[in-house]
Amino acid sequence: MDLKEEIAREVEEETGIPVSERDIEGIISSLLVTSHFWEVVQRSRLPFNVVAASVDLFHRRGWVKMEGDGSLTFTAAGKDMAVREGIEPEKDFVCPGCLGRGVSWQDLEGLYRRFVEIAGRRPEPIKEYDQGFVTAETTVSRIALMADRGDLAGKRLLVLGDDDLVSLAAGLSGMPEEVVVLEIDDRLIDFINEVAEENRLPVKARRYDFRQKLPEEYVGSFHTFTTDPPETLEALEVCLGRGLLSLRGEGCAGYFGLTHAESSLRKWNELQQLLVGKFKVTITDIIEDFNHYVNWDYLLPSLKKTFPFLKFPPRINWYRSAMYRIQTLGQVEGLRNEAAECELYVDKEALIYG
Template sequence: MKRHEAETKLAELIEATKEEAPIPFSPRDAERALSALLATDDLWEVVRLSHAPMRFLCAFWNRMVKDGLLAATDGRLKLTDKGRDFALALGVSPAREAVCDACEGRGVDFRKLFREAAERFVDICKNRPEAIQDYDQGYVTEATTLARIAFAWQRGDLEGKEIIVLGDDDLMSIAAALTGAPKRVLALDIDERLVDFINEVAEREGLTNLQAAKHDLREPIPEEWLSAFDTFLCDPTESFVGFKAFVERGLLCLKGVGSAGYFGLTHVESSLDKWARIQQFLLESGAVITDLRDDFSGYVNWGYIETMRSWEWLPTKAKPKGIWYCSAFYRIELLRKPQLENKKLEGNIFEDEEAATT
């Protein structure tokens, strides 16, 4: 197949796929998807390496199967000879990784800051509440949580600071409190199981600087928490409304100029168009992105894989064995006090066209 023929075919594939999955997806996204297929035949590894919305990926794969470019069986996605020729004609090469063994690609080694606290945290996590689909939960590995806290620590956003965690199935509040560095840590969550667990740990471990409270982030933030914290941490659900339910609330809780916030964002459920909308929202809110570490966070496979909405889209089905769902880690800093309304948020905060795990 010649290059111009392959480019024409790619354009046809993208247009046909958009009819089934009408979300932003560029030829560059398609090239990344093909690059992942050249690197592995494990479906979930292809998702991880593609860095593209899962809804479009699944529709793209199904179209490729229909056109004889891809074979999908037993949880494996394998390019046919025709498909491989197509990818190579486009000049696509296999996806490559050069991840640091010491920090797992995060750029921070939590072991340099954590000693006993890290061991205590891992032990505490053995009895944590399991993730449930009702609140779009899915927690990260213990190493990820510890790395997030270490990153905030080295950025000066932990020691002597007042911290608020908005939604905490990752137990970041516990990890932060265990360091002994923060002046105060408050965790908010809608899930009573998590609130009770965090408060029980605080009492048992003697963490007098840690407290958890039940709060639905769709509701306005109580007056006592507004402009009261130096740092916020969260891992928001990824509809745009859901993102704002977490990050906008976090911004409202910050004291002002120089205060910082941290959050995660995936490629699986957020197109680059959505990334751009989110970044624009942050700039308009008076915040600047100071750090962005892609694939920083790795998530433990949750127990409701077979009931998440993307399961039905897959061209072949098999439960993942390794980490496939990853998110970037953002740090933002306030340049000015945000002018945001502390009002009730209406509608479904968990789903949009790109949502894959609800």
């Protein structure tokens, strides 16, 4: 057993998450570029728990030391290890203009300015609903992406949960015919409806828990849905199923985010099999790191582990997710509109609630 495989097995045993030699190589490669733990998580595109356990192991083996400000640096022994293993520093080739999204929010500058002004009054995220919202640039980029794919102008849009206020950005764009928000947080419902009324936007929000059946008036009613779902497989299936139930038929689209920090590639694979194999929809786009989240206040107190380097808050917007776009080929299969109990937030890959 070589060194990387040995480390992978030890981390896998600690976390209960499958870990490969390539995963370990990616973490080391990221550490050769940045001393900031949270950036290592973002760069390596691996579950948070895997990265934290790996860095702790490197520290215990004397390969990494922690400075007084929480910075992580390789020791001489650590650098020698990386050289022996042939691991090079990670290189970044992401477009600096669009940040890899493939669309530019700068083309919607007026919308961006109006949205920033309104979003500044939003309710703060709370742990009860696992809330955390994306940057204003991300929200407006979502509008640009949906518009670019022909899924917004003149369309009826359903937003399942709206921490990110996509509904208001869509309404402010003047493109959709109507936007409906189904949201569990009364604070957000009141805020969205208030802003919509003030600005005469075609947006309305109502209370809904996606574990309940989808209201019948919304079944087969929309051209597009968007959601930022919890990332247990149960919650993903139920939430995306609700979105697909809302669509009118062939050629409709759904958008959702999926992280690496809380979802391993094996979970990605299981979800993709669900989408393609059970629901019979096509995945048209997976855009890495499309969604950049603003750091939330309850992060550090809610972490499962108390490794020393986790006592220092992030200095960057490290929590990111890929944007998925799916499209229907006809009548979506495998859907039942009934109440469904499911575990929302907790699995072995979950970042919080330990």
